[in-house]
Amino acid sequence: MQNVLEISNLVISKGLPCAIYSLPGEDKFTLVFQNTSKIQNIEIIDIKSTSGFIIADFESAQTGIAKVIKPENILNDCDNLENIVGFLSQLPQNSYDNYSDNISISKQDYIDRTSFLISKLANNDLKKVVFSRIIPKKLSTELHIPSLLKLMRDKYPDAFINLFHLPGEGIWFGASPETLIRINGDTTYTDALAGTKSVDKENHDPIWTIKEKEEQRMVTLFIESLLSELGVDKYDTSGHNTHIAGNVAHIQTKFKISTASLINKEGRFIVGLHPTPAVCGLPKADAYLLIKKAEQHQRRYYTGFIGPWQLKKTGKDDKITSELFVNLRCAELGKTKINIYVGGGITAASNPYDEYEETVHKSKTLLSVVENLQKFAE
Secondary structure (H helix, E strand, O other): OOHHHHHHHHHHOOOHHHHHHHHOOOOOEEEEEEOOOOOOOEHHHHHHHEEEEEOOOHHHHHHEEEEEEEEOOOEOOOOOOOHHHHHHOOOOOOOOOOOOOOOOOHHHHHHHHHHHHHHHHHHOOOEEEEEEEEEEEEOOOOOOOHHHHHHHHOOOOOEEEEEEEEEOOOEEEEEEOOOOEEEEOEEEEEEEEEEEEOOOOOOOOOOHHHHHHHHEEEEEEHHHHHHHOOEEEEEEEEEEEEEEEEEEEEEEEEEEEEHHHHOHHHHHHHHHHHHOOOOOEOOHHHHHHHHHHHOOOOOOOOEEEEEEEEEEEOOOOOOOOEEEEEEOEEEEEOOOOOEEEEEEEOOOOOOOHHHHHHHHHHHHHHHHHHHHOOEEEE
């Protein structure tokens, strides 16, 4: 019998825009796809007026534009899938391997550029900048998407597991630990997430350094300042908790905000948050410009945001799902290659060698999943 994981493979083979995801703490997957290949662009500031699966790249911080996969079909395993399979089977096959190479740098180059950034931070008003790199890998065989998604769900139960396909741009997948915004009835949530430590089965309670605590404090103050600008004073915070995300841990402060206080301000709140200090830096505009100069690669959808927005949950009552996540621990997927995107927060107190090792630990989130399915080609 077909399930939504297998149907997602079929949808992609027909060249249709689609996203399949599993929310944190849930076992089930939901598949959203269009009947035609044309993608709609929206102004993020007007996000309240749309519904679908939202996909915004890093550059949307400047353009203010996001893509939306229209919810012409919303499926999970509770639905009758036979008619959908019949519809898809009648469509012609379509080449979907739109993977394109990006620029990767050596370990020494990453360390040298990080050292340069640390010196810049020590001598001006910049407090933090997030520097990233790409880890390209060759696949020995084409990845089986249903197995990939299932393994990510089993391995990272508290992450947002996702895979999306955009015609002409390719396939991305990931396991994001960071909520940008989640609306649940009368309460809206967002996270201040920063600081990184590697963890294992024996060590799940890391000791945080002054540098890591300061990183997290900066992110928390940024969100508090944004809420103040929007005239929002009804919120609570909880933290600083240790949040485990695979083989790494972060310091997390959760914000609980009155949904009523954000009515007609949702778009402004999202625009204000993106890109968060956890993936860009502070002050945000200056950090963004420095990233554009320091990084040779294009971030594309890495450190953008993604997720279901104003979607009705299938098989439920009238509950609407609006949950957007920062696109972290993610990769581009081709038939024979993947690009894994990783980065870390640099401050004046950073050590360039430690920062490189942080990116190595973060890469294991997805590398370990793919290596469970196949060996990488040489």
